[in-house]
Amino acid sequence: MAEPGYAANSVVNQIPQSIVFEEKKTYTILKRGIDIFGALFGLICLSWLFLIITILIKLEDPKGPVFFKQIRVGKNGKEFYMYKFRSMVTDAEEILKDLLKYNEIEGAMFKIKNDPRITKIGKVLRKTSMDELPQLINVLKGNMSLVGPxxxxxxxxxxxTNYDKQRLLVTPGCTGLWQVTGRNSVSFKKMVELDLIYIKNRSLIYDIRIILKTIVIILKPNNAY
Structure with missing residues (x-):
């Protein structure tokens, strides 16, 4: 399957000037360095955890894949494959169309509690956010950052809307202001607002604070599902 490219309709040209955006070159370079170091460090230190999760996923579903990849939209509307540990049944995407009517979040996002597609090990992975660990690979590839929308x-x-599309001005992240603020209890509208607050105020100190808060949430799971 070919790597996804740019979305058919350019997102960047439709973004309004609701926020004053400037590319902070020094910050961007330093952030990329931290991303590479952090991703490599995480992959090496957590290799044992990757192995354990792989075994548990295979024990529950020997025929299913360990990893799940899905097309996501990144900076400037560029599409890419995002990687996760598989936490759902293998035909989850086919089942989704029958569940859309049960969506519990208003706006352009889908979330429901007790999603029937989630496997037993998947519930644990999602509760602890460990299903997100393979995104460290995305960080190394450069289509994701440690912190971002x-x-x-x-x-x-x-x-x-054009307002919502401003989320795509920066590289998306494994964690961000939305995740450490309320995650699934936050509405789509509030999520967009939080992302724009981050984009306006992004800095290395801000990123480090979000990373540290993310670690606390992983150790003490909140309302993730």
């Missing part, structure tokens, strides 16, 4: 699905971006 969560990368949306193409079908979600298709519902975005």
């Amino acid at each position: 969560r990368p949306p699905l193409p079908r979600e971006v298709a519902q975005y």
Whole structure:
């Protein structure tokens, strides 16, 4: 399957001037260095955890894949494959169309509690956010950062207003202000607002604070599902 490219309709040209955005070159260079170091450090130190999760996923579903990849939309509307540990049944995407009517979040995002597609080990992985660990590979590839807005699905971006599309001004992240503020209890509208607050105020200190808070949340899971 070919790597996804740019979305058919350019997102960047439609972004309004609701926020004053400037590319902070020094910050961007330093941030990329931290991303590479952090991703390598995480992959090496957590290799034992990757092995354990792989075994548990295979024990529950020997025929299913360990990893799940999905097309997401990144900076400037560029699409890429995002990697995760598989936490759902293998035909989750086919089942989704029958569940959309049960969506519990308003706006261009889908979330429901007790999602029937989630496997037993998947519930644990999601509760602890360990299903997100393979995204360290995305960080190394450069299509994600350690900190930034969560990368949306193409079908979600298709519902975005011009205001919402401002989320795509920066590289998406494994964690961000939304995740450490309330995650699934936060509405789509509030998530966008939090992402724009981050974009306006992004700095290395801000990123480090979010990373540290993320570690606390992983050690003490909140309302993730």
